[in-house]
Amino acid sequence: MLGYLIRRVLAIIPVMLIVAIFVFLLLRLTPGDPAAIIAGDMATPEQLERIREAMGLNQPIHTQFISWMGRLLQGDLGTSLISGTPVITMVGQRMFPTINIALLTIVIAVAIAVPMGVLAAWRHRSWVDYAVMSFSVMGFSVPVFVIGYIFILVFSITLGWLPVQGYAAPAEKGFGEFLYRGILPALTLATIYIALIARMTRASMLEVLGEDYIRTARAKGVKESRVLFRHALRNAAVPILTVIGTGFALLISGVVVTESVFNIPGIGRLTVDAILARDYPVIQAMILITSATYVVVNLIIDISYTIFDPRIRY
Amino acid sequence: MLFKTRNFDTAKTILTVENLTVSLPPAAKAPPVLNRISLTIRQGETVCLVGESGSGKSVTSLAIMGLLPKDALFVTGGRITLSGTDLLSQSQNAMQDIRARRVAMIFQEPMTALNPVMRVGDQIEEVLESHTSMSAHERRQRVIDIMKDVHLPDVERIHRSYPHQLSGGQRQRIMIAMALVLEPELLIADEPTTALDVTTQQQILSLIAELQEKHGTAVLFITHDMGVVAEIADTVYVMKSGDLVENAPIETLLRAPKQDYTQKLLRAVPSLVPRAARPVPGGDPVLRVESLDMIYGGGGFFVKRPGTHAAKDVTFDVARGRTLGIVGESGSGKSTVARCIMRLIAPTSGAIHLRDTDIAHLSRAQLKPHRQHLQVVFQDPFRSLNPRWTVGRSLIEGPVNYGTSARDAMARAAELMGIVGLPRDSLDRYPHQFSGGQRQRIAIARAVMMQPDVLVADEAVSALDVSVQAQVLELLDDLQEKLGITIVFITHDLRVAAQICDDVIVMQRGVVVEQGPAAAVLADPQHEYTRSLIEAAPGRAWDFANFRELGAA
Numbered sequence A: 001m002l003g004y005l006i007r008r009v010l011a012i013i014p015v016m017l018i019v020a021i022f023v024f025l026l027l028r029l030t031p032g033d034p035a036a037i038i039a040g041d042m043a044t045p046e047q048l049e050r051i052r053e054a055m056g057l058n059q060p061i062h063t064q065f066i067s068w069m070g071r072l073l074q075g076d077l078g079t080s081l082i083s084g085t086p087v088i089t090m091v092g093q094r095m096f097p098t099i100n101i102a103l104l105t106i107v108i109a110v111a112i113a114v115p116m117g118v119l120a121a122w123r124h125r126s127w128v129d130y131a132v133m134s135f136s137v138m139g140f141s142v143p144v145f146v147i148g149y150i151f152i153l154v155f156s157i158t159l160g161w162l163p164v165q166g167y168a169a170p171a172e173k174g175f176g177e178f179l180y181r182g183i184l185p186a187l188t189l190a191t192i193y194i195a196l197i198a199r200m201t202r203a204s205m206l207e208v209l210g211e212d213y214i215r216t217a218r219a220k221g222v223k224e225s226r227v228l229f230r231h232a233l234r235n236a237a238v239p240i241l242t243v244i245g246t247g248f249a250l251l252i253s254g255v256v257v258t259e260s261v262f263n264i265p266g267i268g269r270l271t272v273d274a275i276l277a278r279d280y281p282v283i284q285a286m287i288l289i290t291s292a293t294y295v296v297v298n299l300i301i302d303i304s305y306t307i308f309d310p311r312i313r314y
Numbered sequence B: 001m002l003f004k005t006r007n008f009d010t011a012k013t014i015l016t017v018e019n020l021t022v023s024l025p026p027a028a029k030a031p032p033v034l035n036r037i038s039l040t041i042r043q044g045e046t047v048c049l050v051g052e053s054g055s056g057k058s059v060t061s062l063a064i065m066g067l068l069p070k071d072a073l074f075v076t077g078g079r080i081t082l083s084g085t086d087l088l089s090q091s092q093n094a095m096q097d098i099r100a101r102r103v104a105m106i107f108q109e110p111m112t113a114l115n116p117v118m119r120v121g122d123q124i125e126e127v128l129e130s131h132t133s134m135s136a137h138e139r140r141q142r143v144i145d146i147m148k149d150v151h152l153p154d155v156e157r158i159h160r161s162y163p164h165q166l167s168g169g170q171r172q173r174i175m176i177a178m179a180l181v182l183e184p185e186l187l188i189a190d191e192p193t194t195a196l197d198v199t200t201q202q203q204i205l206s207l208i209a210e211l212q213e214k215h216g217t218a219v220l221f222i223t224h225d226m227g228v229v230a231e232i233a234d235t236v237y238v239m240k241s242g243d244l245v246e247n248a249p250i251e252t253l254l255r256a257p258k259q260d261y262t263q264k265l266l267r268a269v270p271s272l273v274p275r276a277a278r279p280v281p282g283g284d285p286v287l288r289v290e291s292l293d294m295i296y297g298g299g300g301f302f303v304k305r306p307g308t309h310a311a312k313d314v315t316f317d318v319a320r321g322r323t324l325g326i327v328g329e330s331g332s333g334k335s336t337v338a339r340c341i342m343r344l345i346a347p348t349s350g351a352i353h354l355r356d357t358d359i360a361h362l363s364r365a366q367l368k369p370h371r372q373h374l375q376v377v378f379q380d381p382f383r384s385l386n387p388r389w390t391v392g393r394s395l396i397e398g399p400v401n402y403g404t405s406a407r408d409a410m411a412r413a414a415e416l417m418g419i420v421g422l423p424r425d426s427l428d429r430y431p432h433q434f435s436g437g438q439r440q441r442i443a444i445a446r447a448v449m450m451q452p453d454v455l456v457a458d459e460a461v462s463a464l465d466v467s468v469q470a471q472v473l474e475l476l477d478d479l480q481e482k483l484g485i486t487i488v489f490i491t492h493d494l495r496v497a498a499q500i501c502d503d504v505i506v507m508q509r510g511v512v513v514e515q516g517p518a519a520a521v522l523a524d525p526q527h528e529y530t531r532s533l534i535e536a537a538p539g540r541a542w543d544f545a546n547f548r549e550l551g552a553a
Helices: A003-029 A032-041 A047-053 A063-074 A087-122 A127-141 A144-158 A175-211 A212-219 A224-235 A237-253 A256-262 A267-276 A280-308 B058-063 B092-098 B118-132 B135-148 B155-161 B169-179 B196-217 B228-230 B250-256 B260-267 B333-341 B364-371 B389-400 B406-419 B424-428 B437-448 B466-483 B494-500 B517-522 B528-536
Strands: B011-024 B034-042 B046-050 B074-082 B103-106 B186-190 B218-223 B235-240 B245-247 B287-296 B308-319 B323-327 B349-354 B374-377 B454-458 B484-490 B504-507 B511-517
Touching: A003 A063, A003 A280, A032 A047, A032 B504, A032 B511, A087 A127, A087 A256, A087 A280, A127 A175, A127 B046, A144 A175, A144 A256, A144 B058, A144 B466, A175 A224, A175 A237, A175 A256, A224 A237, A224 B218, A256 A267, A267 A280, B011 B058, B011 B155, B011 B218, B011 B389, B034 B074, B034 B218, B034 B245, B046 B058, B058 B074, B058 B103, B058 B186, B058 B218, B074 B169, B103 B169, B118 B135, B118 B169, B135 B155, B135 B169, B169 B196, B169 B245, B186 B196, B186 B287, B196 B218, B196 B528, B218 B228, B218 B364, B228 B250, B235 B250, B235 B260, B245 B250, B260 B466, B287 B333, B308 B323, B308 B494, B308 B504, B308 B511, B323 B333, B323 B494, B333 B454, B333 B484, B333 B511, B374 B437, B389 B406, B389 B424, B389 B437, B389 B511, B406 B424, B406 B437, B406 B466, B437 B466, B466 B494, B484 B494, B504 B517, B504 B528, B511 B528
Parallel strands: B046 B218, B046 B235, B103 B186, B186 B218, B323 B484, B323 B504, B374 B454, B454 B484
Antiparallel strands: B011 B034, B011 B074, B235 B245, B287 B308, B287 B349, B504 B511
16 A cells, blocks of 8 residues: 555656646747747847846757756746746635635535435436436536526525625635635536536446345345445445546636636636736646646545545555 | 254244235236245244246245335235234334344355445444444444354454455355344345355355254255255255245155156256266377466565466366366366466466467467467356347357358358257347347357367356256257367366266366366365365265165166
């Protein structure tokens, strides 16, 4: 197990190195002079020369790469071309809202979707099952922004229970305030994950419920709820965990729409702003961070399998 | 042969089933799955329920447990009474309480019957949690006690183990411990030893007998194995497609079976007496294996791990038209040898001469011309045919790969259907439209399509009922006669080996412990292991087909 862990962690190095090379080349391989792209159409030759000098573009490409990697390893992701602030600071500020909302979303989604899926599988082909499946299709097909605006209309404007927009950091304003402002965006984001996780739970449970050991549990006179949650669900866990894990990674990188609808200062919007402004150092940083998130989340999923299924040993 | 001759006339009646009828949903308009079944089990008695697959044995047991699959099978008539309690009128909750406390069940395959992600100690303890108000400490103590009662070694360690860390026999002991921890009045055992090796089977059977003696449990034992029945039954009930055809005390049933069906069932039990030796043909052997070694695994990233030596220095040869049996228990290496011969895996060292070529270390491309001379029939006919292909398409795939035109191949396939005893229109049908025995015929036809020199049959009749088994063995014999095929027959079943093999190899933990003509090896075994295998074969002193002791003429 420890050997596997070490190997898995070591395997992150080549993956991240390839991503880093790609990110580095992103700027250098774009057609034309990077300095010209950065400086824009109105730049004078002197300005261009100054930018080249500042970015080290006059040096050979491998020297550039080594010094870029050196800075990267020290946590220096460069400076934003637009605001002039270090990228690491910008991302740091934006990261927490996104992570906090993502965590809240996943907690809500799992809490709702898993019991839904279990129930649908248990009452296979009954009205409960059909209701869960119909909800699931709806959750997949209605666009996020529509759901977001419907929630705002119902809960904020009509009922007046919750604020329309905004974000409160739990560390500064307390968990209650965070929940008060975060619940609507999290619910909005959760819809599609509820659909996804409920479907996966149902499919996985249906398979497990046909197994011999479920019959054994019933033959032991074990209560039905215990048969479902203690015997079946744990055996059905591996595919469900996979969906939850990838779902979480997707949340970190792909919450642009929700952040826009609810006006949350997260990295989704930071990325979009950076792309629109061609703020290359920020884009590079975002790609690096997203890739790192995927790699780490995958590692966590793989390790969590061994907790749920003792037969999986690396 | 000593049969049980205990008398239960004065014993208390534990279970009565009267005119039990179980049907499919009315919409199916099918005849009942169980048709007015009646049986009685008394305290301390072992009742065996025998019959072929689909006869309704398991449905009977599930009906008693109240575990019939909902929406699929319904009790439509009759009564089930357990010591005065009418089971069919109990509520869900009441039935839940009766299970494990008053009637418990063990199943065929202990690996799949135990929850793979729960420690076995916890699985036994769960019975106590569900049915008693014992404290955690008392529960643990009771679990340890019952684990000792079923003679598990190193109880503390096994208590913390997961099912996959135990052997098949240990897993079945856990199942038995779980079933008997609350000392139920009735134990239902549904083919509990079918998935086990003979020596393990013997231990489990004597364990059940021992515990039954100790607690006076009534046992309903479901099996298709007449050998097991002869060993353990007090009374036997014979079932055939949902009907109860005959019941009698064991000795009466084996000596003087009344019904045709019972006689047919007994006649089909293969004899342990080896077949008459066939003349040894001249000429070079078709298949010659020399010093075959196979080591799995080894290597390792940080530390060098030793591999598993699955086959050690295996040497044998088979002549054209002969049948060689490779016999052994699970883990003996017999399947490894089979896979090496077929070159599904590459042996670590040694030579495999097929006709004149050593195929042991050929590359994938070099192997191609030799593959068609070596064909295989696997154990499970339900999984070895592509369910989405017609039988015809499965049959012609091989020859077409080797350049035969589809039309010629189809003509040959149609001809072969006749030889294996299936209607010609079978070619247009799909595997699920056939029974297990028919599917195994199809699998054999598929192999024979390639006109192989050597046919490897890997436990090819182990999943079949005895009567079907007899027919398939006859078919193999027939094909061998007509086509001169050499057969390598891998089996754990000594009765089957005795029926079909000319020569036999006995393997144990990767090593060949004994080899020679079947008549010599099985009738006069020299090695201790071979002897223990033969002694463990249930009902070995009885000649089932002739309704008398072996040797009594």
